[in-house]
Amino acid sequence: MAKRSVIPFGPQHPVLPEPIHLDLVLEDEVVVEAIPNIGFVHRGLEKLVDSRDYKQYVYVAERICGICSFGHGMGYCESVERAMGIDIPARAKYLRTLWMELSRIHSHLLWLGLLADALGFESLFMQSWRLREKILDIFDMTTGGRIIFSVNQIGGVLKDVEPVMLKEIQKTITELESEVKPIIRTFLEDRLVNMRLRGLGVLSKEQAYTAGAVGPMLRASGVAYDSRETGYAAYADLSFGPITAIEGDSYARVKVRLAEILQSFEILQELLGKIPSGEIAIPVKGNPKGECFVRIEQPRGEAIYYTKGNGTKYLDRFRLRTPTTANIPPMLDLLKGCQLSDVALLILTIDPCISCTER
Amino acid sequence: MRDRILTLGKAELYAATVQKKMKGWRLAQICATTVSDGFEMNYTFVKDQDMDTIRVHLDRHESISSITQIYPCAFIQENEAAELFGVLINNITMDYKHKLYRIDVEAPFGPKEEN
Amino acid sequence: MARKEKLFVFTPQILKNLVSKPVTEAYPFEEAHYTDRMRGHIEIDIEQCISCTLCAQNCPPRAIKVDRGKGTWEINRFDCVQCGNCVQVCPKKCLHMKKGYTQPETQKSVEVYTRTIQKKKFPKASSDCVYCTLCAKKCPRDAITVDRSQKLWSLNQDLCVSCGLCAKNCPKKCIEMIEINDEEAV
Numbered sequence: 001m002a003k004r005s006v007i008p009f010g011p012q013h014p015v016l017p018e019p020i021h022l023d024l025v026l027e028d029e030v031v032v033e034a035i036p037n038i039g040f041v042h043r044g045l046e047k048l049v050d051s052r053d054y055k056q057y058v059y060v061a062e063r064i065c066g067i068c069s070f071g072h073g074m075g076y077c078e079s080v081e082r083a084m085g086i087d088i089p090a091r092a093k094y095l096r097t098l099w100m101e102l103s104r105i106h107s108h109l110l111w112l113g114l115l116a117d118a119l120g121f122e123s124l125f126m127q128s129w130r131l132r133e134k135i136l137d138i139f140d141m142t143t144g145g146r147i148i149f150s151v152n153q154i155g156g157v158l159k160d161v162e163p164v165m166l167k168e169i170q171k172t173i174t175e176l177e178s179e180v181k182p183i184i185r186t187f188l189e190d191r192l193v194n195m196r197l198r199g200l201g202v203l204s205k206e207q208a209y210t211a212g213a214v215g216p217m218l219r220a221s222g223v224a225y226d227s228r229e230t231g232y233a234a235y236a237d238l239s240f241g242p243i244t245a246i247e248g249d250s251y252a253r254v255k256v257r258l259a260e261i262l263q264s265f266e267i268l269q270e271l272l273g274k275i276p277s278g279e280i281a282i283p284v285k286g287n288p289k290g291e292c293f294v295r296i297e298q299p300r301g302e303a304i305y306y307t308k309g310n311g312t313k314y315l316d317r318f319r320l321r322t323p324t325t326a327n328i329p330p331m332l333d334l335l336k337g338c339q340l341s342d343v344a345l346l347i348l349t350i351d352p353c354i355s356c357t358e359r
Numbered sequence: 360m361r362d363r364i365l366t367l368g369k370a371e372l373y374a375a376t377v378q379k380k381m382k383g384w385r386l387a388q389i390c391a392t393t394v395s396d397g398f399e400m401n402y403t404f405v406k407d408q409d410m411d412t413i414r415v416h417l418d419r420h421e422s423i424s425s426i427t428q429i430y431p432c433a434f435i436q437e438n439e440a441a442e443l444f445g446v447l448i449n450n451i452t453m454d455y456k457h458k459l460y461r462i463d464v465e466a467p468f469g470p471k472e473e474n
Numbered sequence: 475m476a477r478k479e480k481l482f483v484f485t486p487q488i489l490k491n492l493v494s495k496p497v498t499e500a501y502p503f504e505e506a507h508y509t510d511r512m513r514g515h516i517e518i519d520i521e522q523c524i525s526c527t528l529c530a531q532n533c534p535p536r537a538i539k540v541d542r543g544k545g546t547w548e549i550n551r552f553d554c555v556q557c558g559n560c561v562q563v564c565p566k567k568c569l570h571m572k573k574g575y576t577q578p579e580t581q582k583s584v585e586v587y588t589r590t591i592q593k594k595k596f597p598k599a600s601s602d603c604v605y606c607t608l609c610a611k612k613c614p615r616d617a618i619t620v621d622r623s624q625k626l627w628s629l630n631q632d633l634c635v636s637c638g639l640c641a642k643n644c645p646k647k648c649i650e651m652i653e654i655n656d657e658e659a660v
C-alpha cells in the first residue's frame with residue numbers, strides 16, 4: 001500500500017523565477033494531484049484604469065510584467081486603437097513588430113537559460129543569457145530601456161528607429177543567428193539534455209486543446225495555432241507559419257521554442273528589408289467609446305486584451321488574460337503521474353510568468 | 360478572421376457552452392465587468408482564426424452556475440471573477456472560496472456598495 | 475527516426491568562451507556605458523517652467539507635485555518609473571530625460587525645485603484675428619473657445635496655464651501674452 005503525503009512546493013524554490021505555490025499530493029514518489037495556489041504578487045493593476053486616463057495607462061500596462069512588457073503595451077494600444085477605429089501609420093506597425101519579435105527572441109533565450117539552469121547545465125545557461133545580452137543592447141540603443149521600453153502610445157510609437165540603427169540591428173541579428181546554432185545543437189543533441197526531457201510530461205493533442213493550452217505549449221502538442229496569423233501590427237505583410245511538433249513532451253516544447261527563435265530571425269530579416277518610411281504616430285483626439293477583444297501572440301502564447309470605453313478619458317474595464325493563466329490547467333494535467341524530481345522541470349516547461357498571471 | 364460578441368440570457372449559457380465544446384472551440388478567456396446594475400460575464404471562445412464572445416448579463420445579487428463541468432480549465436478565471444468582482448458563481452469544481460489572491464478587501468473591483 | 479545523441483556537444487563553445495571577452499561591463503570597477511536614448515532620470519529647467527501641472531496630472535505613479543502658488547516643482551525620484559510621459563506632455567519642453575540613474579538611499583525622498591515667480595500672463599487676441607481656431611486646437615487645456623460665425627474669441631482664465639502655445643502658433647501673430655493684475659484675474 002502506497003503511502004500518501006502532501007508536500008508543499010514553492011512559493012520560493014530555486015527553479016522558480018517567480019512565486020507560485022503548489023500542494024503536491026504524493027503516493028510514494030509519484031504525484032497524484034497538484035493544487036495550485038497563486039496570489040503572492042497580485043497588484044490589482046487592472047483596477048488602475050479607473051484612475052489613470054487611457055493614454056497614461058499604456059505605461060501601467062507595460063509594467064505588468066518585465067519580460068512580456070512590450071507585448072502588453074502593444075496589446076493594450078491595439079485594443080484601444082481598434083475600439084476607437086484608429087489606423088496607425090505603416091512604419092509604426094513595422095516598428096512594433098520589430099520590437100515584438102526581438103522580445104520573443106529575448107524571452108525564449110531567457111527561458112532556455114532557466115531550463116539549462118534547472119537541468120544543472122550552468123555553462124549552457126550562461127551562454128543563453130550571454131546571447132540575450134545582445135538583444136537587450138539593441139533595446140537599450142533604440143528605446144533607452146533594456147526591459148521596459150515605454151515607446152508605445154495610442155496612435156503609434158514614440159521613438160523612431162533611425163536607418164543607422166536598423167543597419168546595426170541587421171548586423172547584430174545576422175551575427176546572433178550563427179551564434180545561436182551551438183546552443184540549439186546542444187539542446188537538441190546533447191545526451192544529458194535528451195535524457196532529462198524526452199518523454200517527460202506528454203500532453204496529447206486533445207488534452208492540450210481542451211485544457212486551453214496556448215503558445216509553444218499548444219504547438220508542441222501538434223495544434224497549428226499562432227495568433228500572429230490574425231494579422232495585427234505588420235504580421236499580415238510578413239510570411240511565416242505556426243511551428244509545431246507532434247510529440248507533446250518537454251523535448252518538443254524546447255524544440256518548438258528553438259525553432260521559433262530561428263523563425264523570428266527570418267521574420268526580422270524580412271521586416272528590415274520591407275520597413276516603409278514615413279510618420280511614426282498620428283495625433284489622437286477624443287476618448288474611447290466602445291469595446292474590443294484583441295489577441296496577441298506573446299512569447300509565452302496567446303494573450304487576450306479587452307478594453308471597454310465609455311466616452312470619458314477613463315476606461316470602464318481593461319482585462320488581460322495572460323498566456324500563463326491559460327497554461328496552468330494543462331500544467332496540472334502534466335504533473336499528475338510524474339515523479340517528484342521532475343516537478344520543477346515540468347513547471348518550467350510551460351514558461352510560467354506569475355506576475356503576468358496575477359497582474 | 361471573425362470577432363463577434365453575442366449576448367445571451369443566463370439560461371442559454373450552459374447549452375451554448377456545450378455546443379461550443381462539441382464543435383471544438385477552445386475556451387480562451389472569462390472576465391467579469393461591472394456595469395451600472397450588475398455584472399457582465401464574458402466567455403470568449405477561439406477556434407482557429409475566429410473568436411466568439413458570449414456575454415451574459417447578471418443582476419447585482421444574481422448567481423450563475425460555473426462552466427467548469429464543461430471546461431475544467433475555467434476554474435482559475437471563474438475564481439478570479441468571484442473574488443475580485445464578487446460575482447456569485449455556483450459549483451466551481453475547484454472553489455478557492457475567495458482565497459485565490461491574498462487580498463484584504465472583499466471584491467475590490469466590484470460595484471461600490473451603497474452606504 | 476534516428477536519434478542523434480552525443481556527449482560533449484557544448485564543449486567547443488565552452489573552450490571558445492574561455493578565451494573570449496565578457497559581454498557585460500564590469501561595473502562598478504569600470505565606468506558604466508549609457509546609450510544616447512537612455513531613460514535614466516528626469517531633469518527640469520525650472521526657470522522655463524510655468525507651473526501648468528500637466529506633468530503632475532499625467533504622471534502614472536503620481537511622483538510629481540506642482541504648487542502653482544509657491545512656484546515649486548517636486549519629484550519623488552523613488553516613485554518615478556522613468557516612463558517619460560511628463561516629457562511628452564510638457565508644453566514648454568522644460569523637462570528632459572537624462573542619462574544616469576538615481577543613487578540608492580535608505581529612505582524615499584522628494585527633490586524640490588523653486589522658480590522665481592512672475593506675474594501670470596494670459597493670451598489676448600487683437601483685432602487682426604481671423605478666427606482660424608488654430609489657437610484653440612493647440613491649447614493643451616482647451617481653454618480657448620473660438621466661434622467663427624459669431625466672430626468671438628474667448629479665454630477661460632481658470633483653465634489657462636499661460637503656456638503661450640497659442641501665441642506661438644498663431645498664423646497672424648495677433649495673440650499677445652499680457653500680464654494681468656491679480657485683482658483683475660480673480
